[in-house]
Amino acid sequence: MTIMDSLPAAPRVGETLGRYTVERVEPLPEMQGTLVLLRHELGARHAHVIRADDNSAFGVTFPTVPQDSTGVAHILEHVVLMGSQRFPVPDPFFSMLPRSLNTFMNAMTASDWTTYPFSTRNEKDFFNLLAVYLDATFFPLMRYESFRQDGHRFEFATPDDPTTPLKLQGVVYNEMKGAMASPGSVMWRAFGKALYPDLTYANNSGGAPEEIPNLTYEGLRAFHAAHYHPSNAFFYTYGQLPLARILDAIENHVMAQFAPQTLDVSIPDQPPFDAPRHESAVYPGTDVERGAQVLVGWKLGHSSDPDLNLRWSVLSDVLLGNPAAPLTRPLIESGLGSALADGSGYRDNFREGAFAAGLKGLPAGKAAEVEALVLRTLEEIAAQGIEPELIESSLHQFEIAQKEVSNSGYPYALGVMFRLLGPWMQGGDPVTGLRLDAQLGRLRADLAQGAVFEPMLKGLLANPHRVTLEVTPDPALAERAEADEAALVERLSASFTDEDRARIVADSLRLKELQGQEADRSVLPTLGLDDIPTAAPAVTYHTEQPGRARVARAAQPTGGLTYLDVQLRLPALPDDLLDALPLYTFAVTRSGAAGQDYVSLARRIEAVTGGVSAAVGVGTPPDDLNAVRLAVTFSGKALARNAPALVEVLRDLINAPEFTRDRLEQLLKQRLAGLKASVVQAGNAYAERLAAAQLNATGAVQERFSGLTALATLKATVEGEGGLDDLLERFGRLRDLIRTAEPLLALTATPDDLNLDLTPLTDLFSGDAPVGRPAPALPKRAPQARTTDVPVSYNAVAFPTVPYTHPDSPALLVLSRVLRSEYLLPELREKGGAYGGAASFDPREGVFAMSSYRDPHVTRTYQVFKDARTFLNGDLGERELTEAILSASKILDPLTSPDTAGRRRIYGDHAGYTQDLEQTYKARLLAVTLDDLRRVMDTYLTEGRATYGVVTGRDPNSDDLAALGLTFDVQAI
Numbered sequence: 012m013t014i015m016d017s018l019p020a021a022p023r024v025g026e027t028l029g030r031y032t033v034e035r036v037e038p039l040p041e042m043q044g045t046l047v048l049l050r051h052e053l054g055a056r057h058a059h060v061i062r063a064d065d066n067s068a069f070g071v072t073f074p075t076v077p078q079d080s081t082g083v084a085h086i087l088e089h090v091v092l093m094g095s096q097r098f099p100v101p102d103p104f105f106s107m108l109p110r111s112l113n114t115f116m117n118a119m120t121a122s123d124w125t126t127y128p129f130s131t132r133n134e135k136d137f138f139n140l141l142a143v144y145l146d147a148t149f150f151p152l153m154r155y156e157s158f159r160q161d162g163h164r165f166e167f168a169t170p171d172d173p174t175t176p177l178k179l180q181g182v183v184y185n186e187m188k189g190a191m192a193s194p195g196s197v198m199w200r201a202f203g204k205a206l207y208p209d210l211t212y213a214n215n216s217g218g219a220p221e222e223i224p225n226l227t228y229e230g231l232r233a234f235h236a237a238h239y240h241p242s243n244a245f246f247y248t249y250g251q252l253p254l255a256r257i258l259d260a261i262e263n264h265v266m267a268q269f270a271p272q273t274l275d276v277s278i279p280d281q282p283p284f285d286a287p288r289h290e291s292a293v294y295p296g297t298d299v300e301r302g303a304q305v306l307v308g309w310k311l312g313h314s315s316d317p318d319l320n321l322r323w324s325v326l327s328d329v330l331l332g333n334p335a336a337p338l339t340r341p342l343i344e345s346g347l348g349s350a351l352a353d354g355s356g357y358r359d360n361f362r363e364g365a366f367a368a369g370l371k372g373l374p375a376g377k378a379a380e381v382e383a384l385v386l387r388t389l390e391e392i393a394a395q396g397i398e399p400e401l402i403e404s405s406l407h408q409f410e411i412a413q414k415e416v417s418n419s420g421y422p423y424a425l426g427v428m429f430r431l432l433g434p435w436m437q438g439g440d441p442v443t444g445l446r447l448d449a450q451l452g453r454l455r456a457d458l459a460q461g462a463v464f465e466p467m468l469k470g471l472l473a474n475p476h477r478v479t480l481e482v483t484p485d486p487a488l489a490e491r492a493e494a495d496e497a498a499l500v501e502r503l504s505a506s507f508t509d510e511d512r513a514r515i516v517a518d519s520l521r522l523k524e525l526q527g528q529e530a531d532r533s534v535l536p537t538l539g540l541d542d543i544p545t546a547a548p549a550v551t552y553h554t555e556q557p558g559r560a561r562v563a564r565a566a567q568p569t570g571g572l573t574y575l576d577v578q579l580r581l582p583a584l585p586d587d588l589l590d591a592l593p594l595y596t597f598a599v600t601r602s603g604a605a606g607q608d609y610v611s612l613a614r615r616i617e618a619v620t621g622g623v624s625a626a627v628g629v630g631t632p633p634d635d636l637n638a639v640r641l642a643v644t645f646s647g648k649a650l651a652r653n654a655p656a657l658v659e660v661l662r663d664l665i666n667a668p669e670f671t672r673d674r675l676e677q678l679l680k681q682r683l684a685g686l687k688a689s690v691v692q693a694g695n696a697y698a699e700r701l702a703a704a705q706l707n708a709t710g711a712v713q714e715r716f717s718g719l720t721a722l723a724t725l726k727a728t729v730e731g732e733g734g735l736d737d738l739l740e741r742f743g744r745l746r747d748l749i750r751t752a753e754p755l756l757a758l759t760a761t762p763d764d765l766n767l768d769l770t771p772l773t774d775l776f777s778g779d780a781p782v783g784r785p786a787p788a789l790p791k792r793a794p795q796a797r798t799t800d801v802p803v804s805y806n807a808v809a810f811p812t813v814p815y816t817h818p819d820s821p822a823l824l825v826l827s828r829v830l831r832s833e834y835l836l837p838e839l840r841e842k843g844g845a846y847g848g849a850a851s852f853d854p855r856e857g858v859f860a861m862s863s864y865r866d867p868h869v870t871r872t873y874q875v876f877k878d879a880r881t882f883l884n885g886d887l888g889e890r891e892l893t894e895a896i897l898s899a900s901k902i903l904d905p906l907t908s909p910d911t912a913g914r915r916r917i918y919g920d921h922a923g924y925t926q927d928l929e930q931t932y933k934a935r936l937l938a939v940t941l942d943d944l945r946r947v948m949d950t951y952l953t954e955g956r957a958t959y960g961v962v963t964g965r966d967p968n969s970d971d972l973a974a975l976g977l978t979f980d981v982q983a984i
């Protein structure tokens with residue numbers, strides 16, 4: 012982040028900027044910014060945040076309140092991104108990804124709004140993307156073929172043969188079939204419907220697969236005309252670019268083309284229930300032992316009320332925020348289920364908010380038991396009172412959240428948008444989402460007067476607007492859904508004449524023809540290679556070596572937070588410890604330490620830190636892919652005043668962790684439930700790991716740490732005889748090993764807070780470090796398939812390549828970008844109906860992979876992977892090359908922030924990935940040619956080197972894979 016000498020001045024209230032009027036100007040002292048709220052003559056609202064951050068952001072959000080579950084808002088989100096008046100290419104959005112240096116681009120449909128946000132550090136890029144976003148949302152072409160491609164369509168199994176069976180197709184149709192296979196999604200949709208049965212939340216805004224075919228093309232267009240209008244738009248901009256210039260662009264591009272319109276999108280209140288209700292829902296799954304969830308939820312007051320919103324946020328954090336929290340702990344310790352149910356906590360994304368708690372990892376039929384447990388526990392808490400220390404700890408967490416400026420996970424620039432969007436869209440005051448001082452002040456004053464939260468709990472318990480919702484797996488559902496789909500096709504097509512059938516064939520051919528057409532992407536704005544910043548921002552730190560530990564200190568504008576990491580590089584370790592290591596890092600911060608049980612330790616962590624974590628990392632040096640390095644890193648953050656206490660917490664976690672059998676059993680069950688759920692969400696990553704595990708030691712370790720092998724190991728430990736005792740014994744050996752490892756500490760803080768005493772940590776390490784490095788056995792080389800309850804497939808192929816310093820590495824990185832945007836996305840998503848397709852190359856791992864996401868095909872997709880060479884030998888030009896290099900450069904220059912910039916440099920340098928090496932890599936990247944791409948493809952991506960992995964719902968060998976020469980080893984997950 013560069014801090015400019017002077018920020019643009021804020022306009023005055025009442026001032027007009029074109030047809031905009033400044034309605035409010037509010038200082039945002041916590042984030043050193045200013046909020047300007049404007050209103051356009053046509054009714055459009057605009058919030059602009061002036062802040063010294065070179066990552067500028069934009070978002071336009073429309074309240075969208077669907078009246079059915081045809082997925083109209085979601086399908087519209089897809090279709091508006093498929094060509095607009097000024098940019099009539101089939102996929103301006105995907106085409107812009109590689110023409111831009113954006114740090115975020117996306118579109119999202121929630122239950123009552125749709126938003127289109129982006130961010131970028133480049134000014135030219137900002138206005139390029141602004142033009143594309145404005146044109147897409149306000150002037151989309153909404154072609155009939157786009158509706159058919161991404162919405163729904165009939166297609167014959169052989170598209171040009173009307174005697175073959177009819178099928179339903181469509182990107183959203185397939186996407187939602189995948190989404191509704193996940194218990195979390197099913198719970199979330201069912202919860203909105205159960206608690207607000209008369210409102211828009213009762214509908215599946217993403218689209219219920221069985222109702223999507225009811226959406227008509229005319230219905231889609233009408234929904235757009237009504238909702239995507241300036242009068243219904245909430246604009247957001249952030250950064251240090253001049254506001255007048257941004258507003259001018261919006262006025263000229265959008266506002267000037269519209270006449271006034273009014274639309275009532277207001278959501279009424281849900282009529283209250285007289286008595287609590289019980290509801291249920293099912294998802295396709297076979298885990299009847301542990302696959303059910305029960306959630307008990309209440310409707311609360313308006314979430315636009317800032318005091319109510321803050322108080323419920325705090326209360327929810329007090330009750331559920333950590334393993335020791337007074338509601339979490341009895342729920343988990345009951346042994347009924349393994350983890351909190353999806354949807355637990357306070358939810359302000361409904362117009363009237365909700366609070367819910369429950370358990371997952373249950374057998375079916377536990378609704379009454381979980382309900383009784385939740386109610387009894389809340390009654391006890393309300394009667395006994397909440398300890399003031401717990402409330403203080405929670406308020407301290409809000410203080411940290413207010414001060415922290417982080418781009419980790421999500422650009423800060425857009426985090427600000429989502430914070431203000433909540434109250435703003437609900438008709439409340441957007442400022443209250445960004446500035447909690449007034450609400451916090453009133454809360455503290457009320458707390459000084461007497462009980463605040465106990466009366467809230469009593470009110471909750473007396474509130475009859477309550478739902479107990481049970482979500483259970485139904486092993487027959489997948490089959491039934493298929494039969495239902497066939498029946499639906501049958502019903503919808505019963506009256507088809509030969510003419511109708513001929514039209515379906517013609518439509519399919521027309522769609523195929525359009526997809527095959529070469530689009531003229533030169534109408535889209537673009538950046539050039541000279542827009543790529545050549546010099547990386549300098550990050551300085553200094554190092555010292557007290558004893559065996561190395562310490563690096565980096566000064567950063569952290570807003571008063573201190574970040575501390577302790578990386579411990581491990582020596583050779585026996586095979587059984589390798590499998591235990593990720594379980595160790597998962598359990599160690601959630602157990603006890605130094606004489607404190609897990610409850611006391613969790614309270615201590617909550618009271619003095621903003622969170623601690625432990626993770627295991629796998630890496631290799633820049634010039635050798637076979638020299639596996641393993642490290643465990645303990646990390647934490649705290650307000651500077653609590654930094655010494657953070658040091659003590661980390662010391663205890665590293666030096667004196669204490670595990671008990673009961674707690675470990677709880678934790679492992681939680682992890683098992685989490686991993687199982689993630690298979691449906693991230694099946695492509697699991698498939699890639701299955702394939703990469705066969706290639707080299709790093710891949711083999713990754714698979715055992717975070718692949719399906721890790722899931723199988725965990726399952727065996729939890730369910731097998733003596734598994735826990737054996738693991739406890741291995742944990743003891745790991746603890747001893749970790750205490751002898753090679754330590755590197757990285758401290759990030761403001762210059763004032765940089766001299767923190769770290770000797771309590773550095774003193775732990777003395778004597779000689781053990782030597783050697785892990786050398787795990789590779790699994791056998793054969794195509795691997797894992798089956799589970801999914802109606803789609805995740806296909807992957809992987810190839811071993813070269814280390815970071817090899818001159819071919821940058822060309823492989825560029826190749827992955829070319830294949831992704833020019834080949835795999837069109838072939839797999841547009842033509843194949845998969846939700847996604849990708850090529851990936853991590854220069855530090857040296858593995859090149861291609862994969863598909865939520866894919867209806869297996870054989871077809873592997874044929875597409877195989878044909879990549881033919882594509883590459885076709886007519887690729889300089890444009891494709893330039894775009895791929897631009898896109899690759901983003902991977903080399905990730906968006907950092909004060910919390911990450913120092914650590915990234917420190918650990919990069921330590922691992923040998925120095926700034927010099929990074930500059931060499933970038934110089935090579937800028938010089939990559941088309942011939943290089945073809946050469947590295949022929950050298951490294953050959954069939955003889957390929958390994959295969961697939962996560963799927965059925966035996967892939969039943970497909971006709973023989974033509975591809977593939978036979979999969981099949982195992983159920």
Ligand SMILES: [Zn+2]
Nearest residue numbers: 085089183186
């Ligand atoms: Zn979608």
